[in-house]
Amino acid sequence: MLKKLIKIAILSMISGSILFAASYNAQAEKDRKAFVNYFLKKFQNPVKNHAKYFPNVNLDEMKKTYRYPLSFQDFQDGSLAWYKPSREQFKELNEFPAYSLEVDDGEVLWNKPFANGKTYSSCFPETGVRNDYPYFDTKTNEVVTIGQAVNACRVKNGEKPYKYGKGNIAKVIAYMAMKSRGKKIHVTIPSMAAAQAYEHGKKEFYKQRGYLSLSCNECHVVSSGKRLRAESLSPALGQTTEMPVYRVKGGGTLLTLQARLAGCVKGTGAEKPKLQSKTLRDLSYFLTYMSNGMKLYGPDTRK
Numbered sequence: 001m002l003k004k005l006i007k008i009a010i011l012s013m014i015s016g017s018i019l020f021a022a023s024y025n026a027q028a029e030k031d032r033k034a035f036v037n038y039f040l041k042k043f044q045n046p047v048k049n050h051a052k053y054f055p056n057v058n059l060d061e062m063k064k065t066y067r068y069p070l071s072f073q074d075f076q077d078g079s080l081a082w083y084k085p086s087r088e089q090f091k092e093l094n095e096f097p098a099y100s101l102e103v104d105d106g107e108v109l110w111n112k113p114f115a116n117g118k119t120y121s122s123c124f125p126e127t128g129v130r131n132d133y134p135y136f137d138t139k140t141n142e143v144v145t146i147g148q149a150v151n152a153c154r155v156k157n158g159e160k161p162y163k164y165g166k167g168n169i170a171k172v173i174a175y176m177a178m179k180s181r182g183k184k185i186h187v188t189i190p191s192m193a194a195a196q197a198y199e200h201g202k203k204e205f206y207k208q209r210g211y212l213s214l215s216c217n218e219c220h221v222v223s224s225g226k227r228l229r230a231e232s233l234s235p236a237l238g239q240t241t242e243m244p245v246y247r248v249k250g251g252g253t254l255l256t257l258q259a260r261l262a263g264c265v266k267g268t269g270a271e272k273p274k275l276q277s278k279t280l281r282d283l284s285y286f287l288t289y290m291s292n293g294m295k296l297y298g299p300d301t302r303k
């Protein structure tokens, strides 16, 4: 009898925790579905939905320059997905993509033994694991980015960590990204603490910043598909798929997702956050979760 009771108690504990585990991402899934639907609807037919989504945009210009309808996977192309002039220009540029040299450098770095004789391969199950990041580490209760994983590997093997944002770290990640092309983003929310990190990232996404009081949401959701001065605003959906990104501007620099996020925060006039700060890591966790199920297409070229 006692044995049976214990068995029932254990079984109910297990099933209880499974039920509970399944619900950590309930809110995030709700958010994600609404997010995806918003963009699919908005870019189904921008000309027809002009009044609803693009009230201040010149209709004739839209007819000439907008590409639609966009499929879920189309959002991998950022602003090039919907803005035809940039798309044509960049498709041409990408016939001989500048990032391919960076990827080649990344490959050399990936294969070059550390002083102890080991390589990056000793830290990762394979090269193409870009889609496993960022993830929530349930031991440290922190979001871990791919940049941190690369540097952790270096430190573990007695090497100095790379500086974050650009340079060698971006090259190594670019090589990993190239090997991960076509793999689907699959960010998970495995615990209560992970759900809190997600909520924090979400809060950062909707937070108004700088002297213009602009949020990520304002520019990359509400105003996505509009022009801002010389820029065409990318939809937030899919924004993390093409990282690291080679920016032609300023002579050409390969930038990591962290660097892009920090740049956008600074662009609002707010203080630039530190790369790999909790703010930027949680923000990348939220933003990448929103693109769950989308295939990776990094690295890519942008203005």
Ligand code: HEC
Pocket (backbone or CB within 6 Å): 077, 078, 079, 204, 205, 214, 215, 216, 217, 218, 219, 220, 228, 231, 232, 233, 234, 235, 239, 240, 242, 245, 260, 261, 264, 265, 267, 268, 283, 287, 302
């Ligand atoms: C004032 C408007 C504005 C705000 C606010 C803003 N951005 Fe941006 N962002 C841009 C512009 C302009 C670009 C370059 C064109 C593009 O790709 O949208 C850009 C580019 C990006 C890119 C690169 C997209 C790509 O395809 O390479 C990411 C990622 C990004 N922003 C994320 C964010 C996040 C996250 C926030 C909030 C912290 C944010 N942005 C806030 C204007 C903004």
